[in-house]
Every structure is written in C-alpha cells, then in structure tokens.
Amino acid sequence: MSLQTKSKSPAGADWTADQPIVSLCDVHKSYGSVEVLKGISLDVRKGEVICIIGPSGSGKSTLIRCINGLNDIQKGSIKVEGQEVNDPKLDLLTLRKKVGIVFQQYNLFPHKTALDNVMMAPVLVLKEPKKEVEERARALIAKVRLQGKENAYPGELSGGQQQRVAIARSLAMRPDVMLFDEVTAALDPETVKEVLLTIRELASEGMTCILVTHEMGFAREVADHVYFTDQGVIVEHGPPRQFFTKASDPRTRQFLSQIL
Amino acid sequence: MNDGAFRIDRHRFAVEHFSSRLHWRHGLWLALAFFGSFVLAHAQSDTQRIPSAIGTLFIWLPFILKGFGLNLLMSFIAMACATVLGVGLGLLQISHSRWVSLPAWFITHLFRNSPWLVILFMVMFLVPFEMQVPGLGIVRLPDWVKATFAFSLPVMANISEILRGAVNSIPKGQWESAESLAFTRAQTLRWIILPQCIRRAIPPWMNWYALLALATPMASVLGVREAVGNAQAAMEAAGARPEFLLPFYLFLLCLFFAYIYPIALWTRKLERKYVVAN
Amino acid sequence: MFQLIAPFFQDLYERTGLNFIVFYAPYEYDRFLSGIAISLQLIFWSIVASLLIGVFGAWAQSARSPVLRGLVGAYIQAFRNTPPMIQLLFFYFALGAFTPQVDMGGYYQPLISSFAWAIISLGIFGGAFNVEIFRSGLEAVPDSTREAAESLCMSKWQIYTYVTLPLAFRISLPALTNNLISLAKTTSLAYVISVPEVTYSLNQVWSDNINVPEMMLLLFLFYILVVSLLAAGLHFLERRLALPGYGQ
Numbered sequence: 001m002s003l004q005t006k007s008k009s010p011a012g013a014d015w016t017a018d019q020p021i022v023s024l025c026d027v028h029k030s031y032g033s034v035e036v037l038k039g040i041s042l043d044v045r046k047g048e049v050i051c052i053i054g055p056s057g058s059g060k061s062t063l064i065r066c067i068n069g070l071n072d073i074q075k076g077s078i079k080v081e082g083q084e085v086n087d088p089k090l091d092l093l094t095l096r097k098k099v100g101i102v103f104q105q106y107n108l109f110p111h112k113t114a115l116d117n118v119m120m121a122p123v124l125v126l127k128e129p130k131k132e133v134e135e136r137a138r139a140l141i142a143k144v145r146l147q148g149k150e151n152a153y154p155g156e157l158s159g160g161q162q163q164r165v166a167i168a169r170s171l172a173m174r175p176d177v178m179l180f181d182e183v184t185a186a187l188d189p190e191t192v193k194e195v196l197l198t199i200r201e202l203a204s205e206g207m208t209c210i211l212v213t214h215e216m217g218f219a220r221e222v223a224d225h226v227y228f229t230d231q232g233v234i235v236e237h238g239p240p241r242q243f244f245t246k247a248s249d250p251r252t253r254q255f256l257s258q259i260l
Numbered sequence: 261m262n263d264g265a266f267r268i269d270r271h272r273f274a275v276e277h278f279s280s281r282l283h284w285r286h287g288l289w290l291a292l293a294f295f296g297s298f299v300l301a302h303a304q305s306d307t308q309r310i311p312s313a314i315g316t317l318f319i320w321l322p323f324i325l326k327g328f329g330l331n332l333l334m335s336f337i338a339m340a341c342a343t344v345l346g347v348g349l350g351l352l353q354i355s356h357s358r359w360v361s362l363p364a365w366f367i368t369h370l371f372r373n374s375p376w377l378v379i380l381f382m383v384m385f386l387v388p389f390e391m392q393v394p395g396l397g398i399v400r401l402p403d404w405v406k407a408t409f410a411f412s413l414p415v416m417a418n419i420s421e422i423l424r425g426a427v428n429s430i431p432k433g434q435w436e437s438a439e440s441l442a443f444t445r446a447q448t449l450r451w452i453i454l455p456q457c458i459r460r461a462i463p464p465w466m467n468w469y470a471l472l473a474l475a476t477p478m479a480s481v482l483g484v485r486e487a488v489g490n491a492q493a494a495m496e497a498a499g500a501r502p503e504f505l506l507p508f509y510l511f512l513l514c515l516f517f518a519y520i521y522p523i524a525l526w527t528r529k530l531e532r533k534y535v536v537a538n
Numbered sequence: 539m540f541q542l543i544a545p546f547f548q549d550l551y552e553r554t555g556l557n558f559i560v561f562y563a564p565y566e567y568d569r570f571l572s573g574i575a576i577s578l579q580l581i582f583w584s585i586v587a588s589l590l591i592g593v594f595g596a597w598a599q600s601a602r603s604p605v606l607r608g609l610v611g612a613y614i615q616a617f618r619n620t621p622p623m624i625q626l627l628f629f630y631f632a633l634g635a636f637t638p639q640v641d642m643g644g645y646y647q648p649l650i651s652s653f654a655w656a657i658i659s660l661g662i663f664g665g666a667f668n669v670e671i672f673r674s675g676l677e678a679v680p681d682s683t684r685e686a687a688e689s690l691c692m693s694k695w696q697i698y699t700y701v702t703l704p705l706a707f708r709i710s711l712p713a714l715t716n717n718l719i720s721l722a723k724t725t726s727l728a729y730v731i732s733v734p735e736v737t738y739s740l741n742q743v744w745s746d747n748i749n750v751p752e753m754m755l756l757l758f759l760f761y762i763l764v765v766s767l768l769a770a771g772l773h774f775l776e777r778r779l780a781l782p783g784y785g786q
Contacts, residue, residue, distance in 0.1 A: 068689055096691045107686035110781045111704050121690035124700065155783015166686075173690060290616050370758070373719075373765040375726035377737060378757050385750040474621040481730060488624060502635045509628040513620045520619040 015082025021046045021208055022067060022177055028075035029062055036062050038232035039076070044177070049203045050210045051219035051240075054229040055255060060212040061104075063229070064179045067210065068101045080177065093125070100170030101179040104186050106162040108154040114141060114165045115150040118172045126173070133172070140168040144198050160191025164198055171202075178202065180211040216259050220244050228252045294514050313503045317511060320494035327490030328515055334408045334486070335473040341412040342472070343465070346419025351449070353424045364420070371417035376410075376475045383410035384482050404486070407479035415472050422464050426457035460534060466527045470520050477512075487512055540567055557749035560756070566743050573739030574760065580656055580735055581722045581764065587661025588721055592668025599673050610669065617666035622659075623727050629659040630731040656728035664721035671717060675710030676702065708779050715772040719765055726761070736760055 020043035029037040036059040044050050052060050065071045067078055069085050069092045078085040080098055108117050118137040122128045141150055144164035154162050163183055170178060180199065184192040196218050203209050203222050213219055219226055220240045227237040228249075236252045237243070247253050352364035371379065383406050393399045430453050438448040480489035491512055495504045540561075547561035560570035598610045617625065630652055639646040650658070679702050687697040726737040737757060744753040 070685060070689060093691045093693075096689055101689045103682065103686060105682055107680075107682045109683065109687070109701055109705075110783075111708065111779075120700065121692060124696050125691045125693075153782035155781055157783070169690070290612050293612070293616075370762070373723070374758055374761050375723040375737070377726045377729060378754075378761060381737075381741070381757075382754050385744075386754065470619070474619075475623075477621045477623045478727070488627070505635055506632040509624060509632045512624050513616075513628060516620050516624065517616065521615065524615075524619055 017046055019082065020044055020079075021048075021081055022210065023079040024063075024067075024076070025079075026076040027063070027066065027073050027078060029059070029066060029071065029073045036232050037066075037073070040229070040232075040234055041076075042227060042234065042237070044208060044210060046176075046208055047206045048208055048224045049222050050225050050227065051223040052210070052212045052227045052229060053214070053216070053219060053255075054235075058229045059232045060229055061181050064101070064181050064210060064212050067177075068099050068179060069095050070101070097126075097173060098176045099179060100173055100175035100177070101181065102163070102166050102170055102183050104182040106154070106159070106166045106186075108162055108166055108169070110154050113151045113153055114146065114157065114168075117154070117165055118169045121169070122172050137168070137172055140171050141165070143171075143201075144168045145194065158191055159187045160194050163187065163191075163195050167195075167198055167202075177208045177210065180209065180213070182212050182214065184213070184215060214259070216244070216256070228255065230255070290517065294510060313501070313507045316494075316498045316504060317507050320491075320498065323494055324487055324491050324511070324515075327485055327487040330404060330484070330486040331473065331476040332519075334404060334411065334476050334479065335469070338408045338412040338476075339415065339469050339472055341409065342415035342419055342468075345412065346416040347423055349416060349420035350423030350427075353420055354427055356445075368417045368420045368424075371413045372421060374414070376414055377478055377481070379413050380407060380410040380478055380482065383407070383413070403482060404479065404484045407476075407482065407484050411472055411475055411479075415468050418468055419465065422461055422468075423457065426461050427453055429460075430456055463527050463531045463534065466523060466530070470523050470527070473520060473523075474516065477516075487515065540564065556752055557747060558752050558756070559747050559749060560740075560743060560753070566747070569739050569743060570736075570756075573734060573736035576653065576733065576739075577725065577735040577737075577760070578764075580653065580660070580725045580728060580733065581768075583657045584660040584664060584721055584725055585718055587657055588664030588668050588718075591661060591665025592672050595665060595669030596672035596676060599669065600676065614666045614669055617663050622663050622724055623730055625663055626656065626659045626727055626731050630655045652728075652731045652733050656725070656731060656733045660721065660725055660728070663724065664717060667717045667720075668714065671710050671713045672706065674713075675706035678709045679705045708776075708781065711772065711776045711779070715769065715776070718772065719768055722764055722768055723761060 022044040024040055024042050027037050027040040028035065040059075040063060042050070052063065054060055062071055066073050067080065067085065069090075073086050076086075080095060083095065084090065085095055108114075109120070112120060115134070115137055118140055119130070119133050122133040122136070123130055138150060141147065144167055146161060146164055146168075149157060149161060149165075152161075154165070157165065167178075167183075183199075184195055187195065192215070196215065199209065199211070200218075200222055211219070211223075223240045225237060226240050226243045228235045228243070228247075228251075230251055236247060236249045243252075244256065247256060349364050349368060352360050353368060355361045355364070384403070387401070387406055387409070389401055389403075389406075391399050391401060427449075434452055434456070435448060438452045443452070476486060477488040479486050480492065483489065485493075491508050495501075495508055498504065544562040547558045551557050551559075551562070560566045595610050595613070598606050601607060634648060634650065634655060637649050640649050683705070684697055684702060687701045692700070725735065728735050729738045729741070732738065740753045740757050744750045
C-alpha cells in the first residue's frame with residue numbers, strides 16, 4: 001500500500017507531516033438535548049495506531065464517525081491533515097478520500113461481488129481506469145487473504161470475510177487514515193482473529209489507524225496509545241503498557257476489571 | 261449475526277401494508293378538489309333556464325343512492341359467501357389428499373387469475389335465470405343475485421389463498437407439539453392453527469372487502485340497477501346533455517370514496533395494532 | 539395458420555356442435571385476433587405508464603415540498619379507493635367531453651381515442667399502487683448501506699443509481715409483480731368504454747353466434763395465459779436479480 005501524501009487543498013496548505021495527522025480539539029456533539037461528546041481532545045500522528053475503548057454508549061462510535069464527516073459536531077474542531085472537518089466550506093469528498101472507515105456491520109453492497117465492491121469507488125469516484133483498478137483490487141483482496149473469493153457476493157461470505165472485503169474496499173481509495181468502528185463486534189469469535197490479523201498487518205505497514213474496539217488484548221498489542229472514554233469525555237489515556245497496568249482513575253479500573 | 265446489515269424486511273411489502281401512509285389530510289385534499297370541480301361545473305351551467313347539471317343531479321340523488329344501496333347489499337352478501345366458500349376451499353387446498361387438494365388448487369388459481377369482468381360474464385351467461393330447487397319449485401334468480409355470486413368467486417379464491425398462506429406460516433413446531441399431544445389433524449387445525457391465523461388474516465380480509473365493493477359497479481354492464489346503472493339511466497332520462505357527465509361520474513367517485521376510505525383507514529389501524537402486538 | 543386449423547374446427551362444429559367460430563370463419567377470426575392484439579397492446583402500454591408514474595411518484599414523495607407530497611398522497615388515495623370502472627367512465631366520458639376534436643377530412647374524431655383513454659386511466663390507476671411499492675422499496679434500503687457509499691466519496695447521484703435504486707428495485711419486485719398482474723387483468727374493464735379488446739370482441743362474437751360457453755373458454759384461456767406469462771417473466775427477473783446469499 002503506497003502512502004504518498006496527496007496534493008493538499010489551500011485550507012490545509014500549512015500542514016506538514018510532522019504535525020498531528022488527525023487533531024481533535026474540544027469536540028462537542030449532541031443529538032437533540034442529549035450531549036454525547038462533551039469536549040474531546042486528542043491528537044494522532046502519522047503512522048500511529050490509536051485505540052479508543054470504553055463502555056457502550058460512551059460516544060466512541062459517534063466520535064469516530066465525526067472524523068469522517070458522517071456526523072457533524074456542534075462545537076470544537078476536528079482537523080485532518082490540517083484541514084478543518086467542521087468547516088461548512090469543506091468539500092467532504094476530499095476529506096473522505098483521505099479518511100477511510102470500516103463499519104461494525106460491514107455494509108457491503110449486497111448486489112455487487114467482492115471484487116466489484118472494492119472497485120466501485122475508485123472507478124466511479126476517482127475515475128481511474130478500470131483495468132488498473134481491477135489489478136489493485138485483486139491485490140487488495142489477496143492482501144486480506146481472500147484470493148478465490150473475488151466473484152463471491154457478500155451474502156455468500158462469512159461475517160469475517162465480509163469485513164475483510166470492507167477493509168479492502170476502504171483501502172482501494174488509498175486513504176491516509178483508517179477508522180475502524182467496532183469492526184469485530186458483530187463477528188463470530190473464530191472469524192474475529194482473521195480480521196484482527198489484517199488490521200495488525202496494516203498497522204505494521206505504517207497506516208495511521210483509529211480503532212474503536214472491545215478487544216483489549218488486541219489494543220494492548222497493536223496500539224501506540226489507548227484512550228478510555230466514558231459519558232462523552234476522555235477519562236484517561238496513555239501508552240498501552242502503562243494504561244493497562246497502572247490505570248489511575250477508578251472508572252477505568254472498574255471497566256478494565258469487568259472486561260479483562 | 262452473519263447476515264450483516266442488509267436485511268430485507270419482507271412483511272412491510274405485503275399487500276395489506278400499502279395503506280400505511282394513509283392520513284385524514286389526504287381525504288381533505290380530495291374533498292376540496294371534488295368540491296372545487298362541482299363549483300366549476302355549476303358555474304358553467306347556471307345561466308340557462310333548464311335545470312343545471314348540479315340541479316339535475318340533486319333531483320336524481322335519491323334514485324342513485326338507492327342504486328348505491330344495492331352495491332352495498334351485493335358487497336355484503338358476496339363477502340359473506342366468499343368468506344365461507346374461501347375458507348372451505350382453503351381447507352381443501354391444504355388437504356393431504358392429492359385428489360382433494362389439486363382440484364381446490366385449480367379452482368383457486370382459475371378465479372384468482374381471471375379478470376372480474378370475465379367471471380361476471382361467465383356467471384351471467386352460463387348460470388340459468390331459473391333454477392329447479394327441490395322443495396321450493398322453480399326459483400327465479402334475479403340478475404343482481406347472479407352478479408353477487410360472480411363477485412364472490414374471485415374473493416373466495418383469494419381468501420382460500422390467504423388461508424393456505426396463513427396456515428403454512430405457522431411454525432412446524434406447533435403441528436409437532438399438537439401431534440405429540442395426540443391431536444388429530446382436524447383437531448390441530450381447529451384448535452391450534454386456525455385461531456393463530458385469524459388475527460393476521462383480518463387486515464387482508466378487509467382489504468379484499470374494499471376491492472369487492474369497488475368491483476360491484478361492473479354489474480351495471482349487465483343491466484343491474486346499481487349506482488352506476490341508475491346514474492346512467494338518470495342522465496338519459498334528464499335529456500342526456502353532455503354537461504351531466506362530469507358531475508354525475510364525479511359524484512359516483514365521491515360516493516364510493518366516502519364509503520371505502522374510512523374502511524381503508526380502519527384497516528390501517530388494525531394493521532398497526534397487529535404490528536405492535538408482534 | 540388459419541387454413542391449417544379451419545377444417546378441424548369446422549368439422550368439430552359439425553360433429554359435436556362445439557362452435558369455435560373464431561377458428562374457422564375468416565371474419566370472426568380477424569375479430570378475435572385484433573381483439574388479442576389490442577388487449578396485448580393495452581396491457582403493455584398500461585404497465586409502461588403505471589411504471590413511469592410509479593417511479594416519478596416515488597421520487598416526488600421523497601421531495602422536500604409538503605405540497606408535492608400531499609398531492610401525490612391525495613392522488614394515491616383517490617385512485618386506490620374508487621372503482622376503476624368509474625375511473626374509466628370518468629376519464630372517457632367526463633374528461634373526454636372536454637378534449638378537442640380533430641378534423642379528419644369531413645368527420646371529426648376526438649384527439650384522444652377510447653384506447654388512449656384506457657391507457658391513461660389504467661396507467662394512472664396502476665401507478666397509484668406502484669408509487670407506494672417503489673417508495674417502500676426505497677425506504678427499505680438500509681441507511682447504513684447508503685452511508686458506506688457516502689464514506690467512499692460517492693456522489694448523491696452515484697449512490698442513487700448504483701446502490702439505492704438497484705437494491706430498491708429488487709426489494710419492490712414481488713409486490714410489483716402482484717400489482718402488474720392485477721393491472722393486466724383490470725385492462726378487461728376497457729370494455730366499458732368500448733375499446734375493442736379481447737373481452738369486447740369475443741362478447742360481440744358470442745352475441746352474433748350464440749356460442750357463449752366456447753368463447754368464454756377462450757377468454758379464460760387468454761387471460762390465464764397472459765397472467766402466467768407475465769408472472770413467469772417477472773419471477774424469472776426476480777430470480778436473475780436475487781441477491782446471492784440472501785435467500786427467500
């Protein structure tokens with residue numbers, strides 16, 4: 001996977017690779033009168049792997065969806081490569097070309113084969129030549145260990161296989177940052193492993209990843225930094241070794257004792 | 261969990277769910293449109309000395325309404341017959357004996373797939389107008405009775421199919437547990453299966469009643485004096501002026517709408533209750 | 539064709555009295571064939587018109603304007619809750635009275651023939667059901683699937699044409715099949731405005747020749763054949779488009 005930086009639009013022109021690639025500052029988000037994010041700030045550097053953990057309903061998924069612009073925010077700023085996501089003038093398309101997202105429910109297009117699912121966006125959106133895209137798509141499918149399943153329809157694949165196609169589909173857009181929204185939560189235990197393996201490889205190749213996950217063992221192993229959120233705020237964060245052994249906040253400790 | 265996010269929610273597309281978007285506002289819209297066109301028709305004709313089209317319609321109103329009464333009567337009787345015959349035919353359809361289920365299947369599909377008008381012609385021309393009934397002597401069958409019988413046939417076939425579908429939709433476990441309690445097939449049907457079918461069959465049953473009531477004007481084609489036949493006779497008697505056509509036919513549409521629309525609203529209410537109950 | 543079957547049916551009539559006159563008398567044969575041709579055209583064009591109305595109506599129902607939505611809603615209720623036969627009479631006689639006449643050189647003919655009025659009326663009638671069918675199909679496409687397309691930078695139009703519409707069409711197909719079959723049967727009602735379709739022409743044949751049972755049999759056969767073919771075609775389409783792995 002090539003990770004060459006794309007040409008930047010004027011809004012993010014002053015961004016350089018040594019600055020955080022994703023930067024959240026005091027992000028507030030509410031649905032009606034319910035505030036789900038109450039001032040979240042975090043920075044992600046290029047090549048870093050970030051895990052966000054926390055009890056369900058703590059706003060983790062909302063947070064990750066805001067980075068892709070699928071949800072808007074009421075207050076604060078989210079910057080991707082120096083570009084403000086919350087800027088109404090922002091062309092969402094340029095943002096989404098930089099940021100790929102994989103969903104809990106895979107959300108593959110059920111009427112397209114695995115190969116077509118991967119090829120669709122590069123052909124339709126990036127207008128790249130079909131032949132070139134197909135070559136890349138086949139390589140990506142091989143990369144997620146699904147050779148031979150190119151012509152299978154999503155309905156014919158297991159959950160874990162579908163999720164790996166979904167990862168390949170996102171990668172086909174050559175994103176700079178990948179978001180994973182509880183990608184293993186809907187899977188059978190046996191298929192979780194193959195998906196995690198794919199993500200681990202991706203991380204080791206230097207892809208910037210932001211994961212919302214319940215897989216503590218995995219977070220401990222691959223994350224450069226772990227954030228614990230509860231009720232819309234970041235309670236505690238730190239490198240995994242420190243975080244999992246010397247958590248200081250009682251809420252974190254309680255959560256970890258329930259999970260581990 | 262493996263079936264992913266894309267689930268097709270089939271029950272939403274069953275026929276009985278079409279009315280789900282019904283709202284009284286739609287009725288208001290229509291009432292306004294109808295009223296507006298009446299005023300328009302009135303304005304066209306009130307300068308002349310002869311009675312206006314609206315005036316004529318008013319004079320003949322009792323006559324047309326009397327015809328509409330026959331429409332209602334035909335729809336009630338036909339629905340009652342169709343329900344009895346349809347349930348019987350449906351039970352024959354699910355019989356284990358091929359000699360019973362095959363003819364029942366054939367009759368069901370013959371009448372489900374033929375146009376109402378063709379069935380009406382068939383009954384009108386092929387059923388004699390007099391019949392020898394043992395004990396009663398010769399009984400004359402008026403046209404409207406034959407038409408009523410004709411209308412009950414397609415509804416009968418559809419009720420038969422509803423019953424078959426409803427019985428098949430009851431989980432196999434119900435049959436097995438009844439069997440384990442030494443119920444016979446008939447007992448299982450009567451006490452276990454059919455009671456579970458009735459509630460879910462009510463909305464489609466009402467839907468078929470509405471379709472039946474909407475079909476009754478076809479009887480006028482064969483001279484039955486129901487609302488449309490009477491309206492046409494009234495137009496003829498009043499001088500067959502072309503300006504009658506719009507208000508008379510519009511009035512007929514309103515008349516049927518006023519009767520069927522509340523039924524549709526009610527059907528929707530029952531559907532919702534059924535959906536919530538599940 | 540006619541030469542081939544005529545002797546057989548002539549013979550059948552003479553031996554058994556079964557009078558399938560449309561198969562051995564040239565005049566009745568032509569009347570029968572033209573009835574079939576007109577019926578098939580009527581069915582075809584009514585279905586086309588109802589599909590067009592269905593697609594545009596479903597689109598209009600997702601529009602922002604409450605007036606447009608209200609109008610479409612009223613249209614649906616008006617045509618679903620009134621007898622299709624009176625709708626036909628209304629269109630042909632009441633509205634037909636206002637359409638201009640065309641000079642055909644000596645005599646005048648209405649601009650819109652009874653055949654055209656039948657297509658208009660039946661198309662509008664069937665369309666009222668199709669709008670609802672397509673709308674529920676569109677609504678049944680999960681938001682999350684649309685969202686995935688959005689996250690892949692696809693434009694609104696691309697999402698609509700490549701994701702939402704193909705899925706919605708598949709979801710709508712079973713209900714659509716039912717409605718189109720019902721519409722095909724309803725075309726026999728064009729009889730009431732004297733469109734010489736198959737019901738009307740066979741009706742003339744049996745009035746002239748007093749052979750109701752035989753002609754009735756043909757009429758049943760015709761409709762059962764048409765309905766079966768239509769159903770077979772649509773079920774074939776349904777199977778072709780079925781999403782693999784999402785069994786019925």
